[in-house]
Every structure is written in structure tokens, then in C-alpha cells.
Amino acid sequence: MKQPGKDPAIIGETRINQEAIGARLRQLFDEVVNEPVPDEFLALLSQADNHATPVDRDPDADQ
Amino acid sequence: MTAGSAPKPAVDPVRDAAFRAQLVALIPQLRAFARSLTGDATAADDLAQDAMVKAWDARASFEMGTNMKAWTFMILRNQFYSEKRRSWRQTQLDQEAAERTLVAIDDPASPVALDELRMGLAMLPAEQREALILVGAGGFAYEEAAAICGCAVGTVKSRVSRARRALQDILERGDYVRDGKPAGDAMGSILAQAERLSHPA
Numbered sequence: 139m140k141q142p143g144k145d146p147a148i149i150g151e152t153r154i155n156q157e158a159i160g161a162r163l164r165q166l167f168d169e170v171v172n173e174p175v176p177d178e179f180l181a182l183l184s185q186a187d188n189h190a191t192p193v194d195r196d197p198d199a200d201q
Numbered sequence: 202m203t204a205g206s207a208p209k210p211a212v213d214p215v216r217d218a219a220f221r222a223q224l225v226a227l228i229p230q231l232r233a234f235a236r237s238l239t240g241d242a243t244a245a246d247d248l249a250q251d252a253m254v255k256a257w258d259a260r261a262s263f264e265m266g267t268n269m270k271a272w273t274f275m276i277l278r279n280q281f282y283s284e285k286r287r288s289w290r291q292t293q294l295d296q297e298a299a300e301r302t303l304v305a306i307d308d309p310a311s312p313v314a315l316d317e318l319r320m321g322l323a324m325l326p327a328e329q330r331e332a333l334i335l336v337g338a339g340g341f342a343y344e345e346a347a348a349i350c351g352c353a354v355g356t357v358k359s360r361v362s363r364a365r366r367a368l369q370d371i372l373e374r375g376d377y378v379r380d381g382k383p384a385g386d387a388m389g390s391i392l393a394q395a396e397r398l399s400h401p402a
Contacts, residue, residue, distance in 0.1 A: 155312075156365055159372070160337055162313045166322075167338035170233035179228050179250060183221070186254045 220260045223269050228253060230270060230339070231277055237334045238281050240323060248284070252277035268345065275349045278331070313372060321371040325364055332360035333368070 231252055235245035256263075256273045263272055322330055328350070335346040336357070343361075347354040 156369065158313045159318065159365065159368055162315060162318045163322075163333070163337045166315065166318060167233045167237065167334065170236045171229040173229070173232070175228045175232070176246060178246070179253060180225070182250055182254055183225070183257060186257045187217075187221070 216265065217260065219265065220263065221257070224253065224256055224260075224273070227270055227273050231273055234274055234277060234334065234339060235281070237322075237338075238278070238327075238331060248277065248281055252280050255280060271341065271345045271349055274335070274339070274341075275351075278349060317372055317375075318368075321368045324371055325367055329360045329364035329367065332357050333364035336361050337365075 228249070231249040232245060235249040235252070236242060239245045239248060252273060256276050259276070263269065322333075325333070331350065332346060335341045335349060336343060339346075341349065343354050343357050346361075347357045350357060
């Protein structure tokens, strides 16, 4: 895995560190996670639920 | 509880309810992952909704107690790439869309501005971007990310490390300026200048 000539220690000296990038990356992702979920999602799921739940056992279900 | 290879039970309301509750809890994560793939809020919600319904329809093949987050992310990712194959133009990352995708809440204490990071991410190759998002923001282990992307663990590791280095490079050199928001600002000042020149006081 080690590549001669490429010293990872050099990267540690740069101004913008990976920790800062990582924190921002999580922030970017979490901002969307923390948004309220649009109503459409639950409506769609309920709709799919009604479609996919037969009242009686589907004779093809065992195939 | 088993599913998949066992004969499908016709309806299992208890299992369905448990599945549904877990799926609903994952919607925010699915939306975030979709947003990072598409770079567009509207396209992302369409994608997340499709993935959610697909996951629900396939619930009998999910083994309860295993990692549903990884399972649904895999469904979403597959959906994204199959749609992309059908109409690459629609899902192509659009710089303008990426700009309005997320609200920038800036923290002056951080050396990395959110807008810059967004632009930098947009410049990464898709496979590097998704690997970095999964591991760096989604909280997945390399092994899980590999399962989601359908590739080897070593491949994910190298994609993540290349993405990190590239991102650092982009942010340090400010390359994002060429295609990103600052370019738009430059256009704004050119227009303002043109305005001044055409209306001499």
C-alpha cells in the first residue's frame, strides 16, 4: 500500500486540515438531516402501504 | 425474524409496523444522501421518495435486525445510477443547483467556508464524492460503504483518501472560484461596471 516518494506527513503541515474539512462535511450533511421531512414522504408511504397490503393472502406469494 | 429465502408470509402487520417505523426514521438520512448525490434539492427529494417506496415494496427481503440504513442507502444509490443512465442530463450535477441546495450557515471560526466546501465537493469525481460522504458524513464504516457502493473495501479506502487530498488541494488553491459563486460575483461586478459606464453621471 505504501508508495515510495509520497510522504503523508507532508499533508499534515497544510493550512486547511482534514479535521476542519471533516467537521464541515458533517455539517453539510446534517443540515439536510435536520430539515423537517416534507409531508409528501409519509403520504407516499401510506399510499404504498395500502397498495401493497392485500386483504387476503395472495395465492402467488409463495412462488 | 427471517425473511428472504423463507416462504413469504402474506401479511405480517407487526413486522410491517416495525419496518415502517425504522424506514420513517431514516428518511432524513436518505434525503441528505440523495442531496449529496444529485446536488439539487428537488431532484434529491424525488430520488429519496423513490428509494423509500422501493425499500417498502422490498421489505420482505430485508432481514430485520440487520443494518437498514446501509440497505436503504444501497437502494437509493442504485436508483440514482439507474436513473442517471436513463437520462444523464437531468441528474448531471448542475453548479447553479448545487449553490442553492443548502443554506450556508457560516462559522467564522472555521478555516473552511461551507460554500467553498460545496464547490470543492462538486468538483470531485462522483465515486470519490459518494465514498467521502458515506464515510465522512454518513457515519458508515469502510466495510459498510463498500457494500453500499458494490466495491471492495480497499477501493473505498483509496477513494476516500484521494477525495480528502483533492478536496484539501482544491480548498487551499481556491480552484472552486473558477466555476463557483465567486465567478458569479465577478459577473455581477462586471455588470455593475457596464451599468456605470453606460450611464455617465
